[in-house]
Amino acid sequence: MKIINFLSSVAMPMVILLIVMYGVKEKNKVFDTFLEGAKEGIKTTLSILPTLIGLFLAIGALRSSGVLELIIKLASPILDMLNFPSELMPLAILRPISGSGSIAVATDIMKNCGVDSLIGNIASVIMGSTETTLYTIAVYTSCIKVKKTRYILLAALAADIAGIIASTVICKMLS
């Protein structure tokens, strides 16, 4: 348990340290380069803002109107059988489809269930360990105009499902 916490907290400082030292070693203008990148960060964040407003509106409406509760209630017998927390179902469904959409849903879940709660942790790990699969496949197949994709979706979605199940099991084991 201690080792896991140590590895988790040492990862970020180590990566930053390594990169800065690498930059210094190769005699780059490290700070100028940093500023260049940081400016890009502003652009990226602002560019997802409109999407976030739209999606927060939709997800907030789903929750406050009672529709989300209804859907969760209807799906919970199946989810209970799989031992999967029903609060996470919207995230599991949206994750492969939309990147900013899943950021909005995950934030909503973490806010409502508590960011350090078991559900909050699982939502975080799901976000970190899976990718916007459909988008990735679309980008890479359309750039070379391939039409026959040989069940790639099956393999990619299998990875997503495995990631979601693994996230749930690991967080439950650690809590």
Place this chain on the structure above:
Amino acid sequence: MLNIVWPIFIIISFSYAIFSGNLENLNNSIFVSTNSAITLSIDLLGSMCLWSGIMQIASKTSLIENLTKVLEPALNFLFPKLRENKKIKKEISMNMVANILGLGNAATPLGLKAMKSMQEENNKKDTLSDSMMMFIVINTASIQIIPTTVIAIRSSLGSINPTSIVFPTWIATIIAAIVGITVAKIVIKLTKGEKIK
């Protein structure tokens, strides 16, 4: 995709609220949700800038190129048909290292370059080759050392320990990648027959 999903969400929840008399909650959430989108963006701004800056430093060094050497044995297992093709293997491994470091902006162009090179070697131009399939599956598995966006969201919501999910995320990612690679290998074997036709 969101052009379909978004209006469905709005129509269903707004009409449900009107019929079930949940209007007050709905009105509240309309204002709260726009505000929380702004709050989240402002809270994310700091860490997004920090990471973009750090990653910009990384992309200007030879770090990516040096790390690609470590991946060599893994590449030979994943892409047996490219064993002799040094150029494509280098492009693939640069894309993988960029992904691992969380350099999303650098990873996609590198990946597209690798796809184009693989297309040149592809016998059937309208079908994904074995190597392409494996490459895309690895890209969808999101192997990443530091899940920066999640950490940023967690700290913006006041988590006691925003980085506590790093190690669990590694394990989950590795499991997802192993399953994806295994299924891809099976699919590649099973769809061999179709290719000859």
